[in-house]
Amino acid sequence: AQSVTQLDSQVPVFEEAPVELRCNYSSSVSVYLFWYVQYPNQGLQLLLKYLSGSTLVESINGFEAEFNKSQTSFHLRKPSVHISDTAEYFCAVTIAGGTSYGKLTFGQGTILTVHP
């Protein structure tokens, strides 16, 4: 079975500061990794994903995440945050290769609050 640990339940930062949201996973088989974002009172939106290839993946709004197989991590970073980035962020994994019906295992979530 897979598990995901998000190491920080809440991360407060000031606008234009850099931020890192940490995610570690555990799995005995290869996995694919995702970050989802949830704005208040909304559903989850896919932010970025790692399936294969370059270990550094980017989103269209300036976030990036790096897959580190040796440390079993997939930390999310942004060099300069905006007020509008305030949301809850979820890290998730699924078994690679399509043998799990695409079931996702989620971390506990990290609430990012950006202060002016």
Next chain:
Amino acid sequence: DAGITQSPRHKVTETGTPVTLRCHQTENHRYMYWYRQDPGHGLRLIHYSYGVKDTDKGEVSDGYSVSRSKTEDFLLTLESATSSQTSVYFCAIKEGSSGTYEQYFGPGTRLTVT
């Protein structure tokens, strides 16, 4: 939007009553999922479907049942609601084509069991 609707969006019900939540998609995707979201737990999978009439249990399936009689609809039923089932429920869908792994989520249903 991924063409997913959930109904109702909000519901308050009493302990012991049956409740059915509906997920409807217009994308004709093969896979559908029901998750519950609780503070400190993230999202946990309740049941999922990999085709019409093909369903299976997830991590937290006790007290829940599902049905999928047509591609576009996936129903979640709480046979006898309990206070521990107060939660926000999300439906998600995924394409069936090879190499597609991302799920798309509905807006959620907030259920309160009193």
